[in-house]
Amino acid sequence: MNSDVEQAARSLAPAVAEATTIPELGAVISRQIAPLVPHDGYMLRGVDPITGAACFLTKEHGYAAAFYRELESAEILGHGKHTLTALVENGRPVAVLESDPPSGRHRVRHQEIMSTTDVGSELRVALALKGLTWGLLVLLRARASRPFSKTDAVNAGRLAAPLAEALKRYVAGRFLRPVRSAPPPGIVVIDSSDRIRAVTRTGHEWVSKLVQDAETADESEIFAHVWNIALMARQPGRQALSRIPGPDGWIVLEAQRLDDADLGGVAVTIQSASSEVLLPAAAVLYGITSREQEVIRRALDGLAVKQIARSLNLSPHTVNDHFKAIYRKTGVNSREELLSSLSL
Incomplete structure (x- = not known):
């Protein structure tokens, strides 16, 4: 250089x-x-x-x-x-x-x-x-x-x-936290010709969160992410899922093909990202190991350190070491802060 x-x-x-x-x-x-x-x-x-x-x-x-x-x-x-x-x-x-x-x-x-x-x-x-x-x-x-x-x-x-x-x-x-005070999941249905066939009320609320200025954006801008994830769902072997870092937390788009093969349609779900969706992202963003993810999952289920240790066949000391490593990598200061961040 x-x-x-x-x-x-x-x-x-x-x-x-x-x-x-x-x-x-x-x-x-x-x-x-x-x-x-x-x-x-x-x-x-x-x-x-x-x-x-x-x-x-x-x-x-x-x-x-x-x-x-x-x-x-x-x-x-x-x-x-x-x-x-x-x-x-x-x-x-x-x-x-x-x-x-x-x-x-x-x-x-x-x-x-x-x-x-x-x-x-x-x-x-x-x-x-x-x-x-x-x-x-x-x-x-x-x-x-x-x-x-x-x-x-x-x-x-x-x-x-x-x-x-x-x-x-x-x-x-943008720490991995879901959108708080979020509306229920929104659904957008797209047919085989990429025409929008149906949008739930909350679907309209969610898609407006995906653009910089929903008030001035046209339909092609507002539904751009929805069309893209729907196209991905039509490709064999592709996981049609996108985690989106928003100003109020993380959103997840997920698309599935409709059962009626003649329609060739896709249903796109937009909602606040759950901890189960966010944890794989934590692995690549912060270097959270698979064992550390298991510790987090059990903590989210409400298990105490000793219970986590028994379920993973570890000592309580090792579990606490995992927690310390997680805090260091993510920048949080306590178990309570970690769990409150990841929980809906």
Whole structure:
């Protein structure tokens, strides 16, 4: 790394720590890397590191919601060599796309859609660490600006790991607690043509929590996450579940195909994340081991230390050591604080 890149990498974590919302997070990251990779707009897409499902999106002068949906569809269906999954699997975290590629280069579907916008050049950065994927940063330049260069791509590639670490730290800083005073679970039913067939009253309440400004957002923005998770549910072998860090706690989206095969429909449930859903996330966010998760589960069931020890064939001293390790990793100070955070 050169000195400018090193300085940008060092400043990312403390700068991101000051962000309190997802939009602030995107703005901070954009400001931090702009001196090295100037851009006119950006999209920051977070993903659930366990399932790979999208869990948030923030943007500035970015594409419209319909374009984001096209991006997500390509990701879920595995279409294109510049998807987040493809970048991670190929071990090359950066890709540059131009709306008008040089002659001789094949124009892909994404570039065809780009040509209908004011975007002239796009630089994608895969944010992954130690085999886990945390998100995708898309930097944009308008047609009037010069395209992203090889130097821009090299600088972005050097920042990929620090950016992924900063994103992980931001998410880990939103301690794993469910939404308090939440409405009952909401249901959205989507048919095989992706038309919304039914939404419960609480479904409307929940989807409004998934966008930055529900009052001004159109239907394509409000239901973007719902459509994406429904598409994932139609793919064999995929877990259609996304844990979403919200300002009031964690939300979970889960989709299941309807039993009637002729309908080809999907039911999407949106609700406050339970401790059972959050505990696997704790493993990747804080390094909570499988044994420590078992200790937490039994504590959530109301078992005392001696009872936990007997159920796991451990000594009470070892159980207390597990609790101390959990407190140290998560930043809580007591069993009561840990359980009150995770409990609905």
